[in-house]
Amino acid sequence: MNLDRTSATRRLVLKGAGSVALIGAGVYLGFETGFGILPALAAANGKYPEEAFKQKSDADAIKALYGKTAEASDKVKLDAPEIAENGAVVPIAVATTLPDVTSISFFVSENPNALAASYVIPAGTVPAIANRLKMAKTCNVIAIVESSGKLFSATKEVKVTVGGCGG
Amino acid sequence: MRATATGDTTEVQALIQHPMDTGLVKDAQGQIIPAHFIQQLTFEHNGKTVFLANWGTAVSKDPYVKFSFKGANKGDDLRISWVDNKGATDNTTAKIQ
Amino acid sequence: MNLAKKHAMKTAMSMIRNMMISAVLLTLGAWPARAASEADYKTALAAAEAAEKEAGQLRNKWTTTEVELAAAKKAAAAGDFDGAIRAAREADALAKASIFQATSEKERWKDMEIR
Amino acid sequence: MFRTILCPAFAALAAAALACVAASAIAASDKADPKTNAGINPVADATAFRKFFTDKFPKVKLEEFVNGPYSMDEDLHKQWEEKEQFAPYEFALETGKDMFSTPFRNGKTYADCFPNGGIGIRQNYPYFDEKEGKVVTLELALNRCREANGEAPYSYVKDEMASLTAYMAFTSRSKPMDIRIPNDPRALEAYENGKRYFYTRRGQLNFSCATCHVQSPGEHIRAEILAPALGILNAMPIYRSEWSGMGTTSRRFITCNSQTRAVPLEPQSDEYRDVEYFLSYVANGLPISGPGARP
Numbered sequence: 167m168n169l170d171r172t173s174a175t176r177r178l179v180l181k182g183a184g185s186v187a188l189i190g191a192g193v194y195l196g197f198e199t200g201f202g203i204l205p206a207l208a209a210a211n212g213k214y215p216e217e218a219f220k221q222k223s224d225a226d227a228i229k230a231l232y233g234k235t236a237e238a239s240d241k242v243k244l245d246a247p248e249i250a251e252n253g254a255v256v257p258i259a260v261a262t263t264l265p266d267v268t269s270i271s272f273f274v275s276e277n278p279n280a281l282a283a284s285y286v287i288p289a290g291t292v293p294a295i296a297n298r299l300k301m302a303k304t305c306n307v308i309a310i311v312e313s314s315g316k317l318f319s320a321t322k323e324v325k326v327t328v329g330g331c332g333g
Numbered sequence: 334m335r336a337t338a339t340g341d342t343t344e345v346q347a348l349i350q351h352p353m354d355t356g357l358v359k360d361a362q363g364q365i366i367p368a369h370f371i372q373q374l375t376f377e378h379n380g381k382t383v384f385l386a387n388w389g390t391a392v393s394k395d396p397y398v399k400f401s402f403k404g405a406n407k408g409d410d411l412r413i414s415w416v417d418n419k420g421a422t423d424n425t426t427a428k429i430q
Numbered sequence: 431m432n433l434a435k436k437h438a439m440k441t442a443m444s445m446i447r448n449m450m451i452s453a454v455l456l457t458l459g460a461w462p463a464r465a466a467s468e469a470d471y472k473t474a475l476a477a478a479e480a481a482e483k484e485a486g487q488l489r490n491k492w493t494t495t496e497v498e499l500a501a502a503k504k505a506a507a508a509g510d511f512d513g514a515i516r517a518a519r520e521a522d523a524l525a526k527a528s529i530f531q532a533t534s535e536k537e538r539w540k541d542m543e544i545r
Numbered sequence: 546m547f548r549t550i551l552c553p554a555f556a557a558l559a560a561a562a563l564a565c566v567a568a569s570a571i572a573a574s575d576k577a578d579p580k581t582n583a584g585i586n587p588v589a590d591a592t593a594f595r596k597f598f599t600d601k602f603p604k605v606k607l608e609e610f611v612n613g614p615y616s617m618d619e620d621l622h623k624q625w626e627e628k629e630q631f632a633p634y635e636f637a638l639e640t641g642k643d644m645f646s647t648p649f650r651n652g653k654t655y656a657d658c659f660p661n662g663g664i665g666i667r668q669n670y671p672y673f674d675e676k677e678g679k680v681v682t683l684e685l686a687l688n689r690c691r692e693a694n695g696e697a698p699y700s701y702v703k704d705e706m707a708s709l710t711a712y713m714a715f716t717s718r719s720k721p722m723d724i725r726i727p728n729d730p731r732a733l734e735a736y737e738n739g740k741r742y743f744y745t746r747r748g749q750l751n752f753s754c755a756t757c758h759v760q761s762p763g764e765h766i767r768a769e770i771l772a773p774a775l776g777i778l779n780a781m782p783i784y785r786s787e788w789s790g791m792g793t794t795s796r797r798f799i800t801c802n803s804q805t806r807a808v809p810l811e812p813q814s815d816e817y818r819d820v821e822y823f824l825s826y827v828a829n830g831l832p833i834s835g836p837g838a839r840p
Contacts, residue, residue, distance in 0.1 A: 329766065
């Protein structure tokens, strides 16, 4: 599949990723000095939902984040594997046809803290996200989409076990 | 980071080199590796935030995210900045191809 | 059936060991049992380490043998010679099994070869 | 449901069986070790090896075998395609590229040690060095290049070596593996030694490489799916999610050994170099797909 990947995007990636990697590495090294303070974020409710990330169960996290409950909807398409190839890197993506989506969040029910990631979707951004999450063990992955004030969700179980024969 | 515009929509893929330590893992000597992960990631185009990510400890090492947005064209700048749980921050800019 | 044979072998070996222990006790007269089992631990360890060395020459040591050898030394250092002897004997059995594996595989590997 | 190899249960049986057989055999005299009189025929081996896997997996295209577990399972293949869009080995590739062009203290670079400046040559490694009379792998050649230029060699299992080999593999992407065995009895012996290592059972679990990669590729071993032996080294070095880091061929051999409870040998010891020689030879013609991502 990646055999023909010697095309332009590959080189571009190197350049693009290069800048990020170097900056990333720089930041990674520079952390100890801790330069820079938390900049005020202009984005809509850009405040980091500290409380929600502390909640254990997905229900509490949803309540802490949105203050309301969600109803399942087949308009929320959650794409997650049957058996995760590895609990540390589980590719999960969500897309939806619901109108004016303002926020999308991912929950992994059995993780130490259920809320994994929460995204703010300003107008003009396509309501579809792919990311890679960590999963402690086999459990439900829940994607919540906030569309015109109402919450819609999709849930899928992803199996996670360790690999290998064990030394 | 890779940003490619096709028509009116720009698809953005970002891969950031970062350990994303959860603070729940012990190292070889049995000491807890302190939590150290990116909490907030902001993408701005012409000063307007087009995407904001709030990340917890469940985001994989070397985090990756893909999204797309409308209203940008080739050659524009896309600024990505992130803040971690220690308050350290950094940013970088890439051209939309 | 295999497990029974294994126990038989183990008891056989421990019988020999016991005879040796009693022989040592006799010669040392009323020496307290603690010192005798230390000498016995040393012989058990030496046998295990010799077998493991041979396994090394055959490039086929097992990680579990190394673990048992370390456990034997640790137990001995803590003065628990019974535990140390048990671990040394286990290491000895494992090392011998790995030696047998190496020698028998010299020929048996061909059975699985794709031809 | 998937058939799982229950390692622990199997291990207890294997150990018990071995231990009691050992008792009876110790008395029996060791059979004379007959020299392998059957001629060593790598060409026949390679064709038989390839046919075994194409018969076992008729639906998998020949060049797909280099993708290991991802050619064995649709759901895994989808996850892999997603990962490949922005693969986790990008950083190693990036670092490798920089390292490859950074000159040593004496001004030379890796390009001076390798034919064609080290670009697009990975498919010819490992090769048999007739002067030394032994197999030389890419990792070994890189470290020898460093030592020849007064630099300290890298560890065979750490990231620096993985980054260098990642870049060199990348420059050979999709080129067919092209390993030659010169007409030299020592080369044939090295090839045979590699084949013997591949099929020899070791460790308390009494597994050989073939137990997993010939008898049961495509099967589940807990969460992971076993890769077929055909083309298994074509994607080296690999970023493994399990290690959340890069792994060189040496690191892969060592971890496989310890998984069967066999004490690993020194990296780049003869057995490892020979088994890499054997596995690469029988994968001749299959494309290089390194650096690769794996579960």
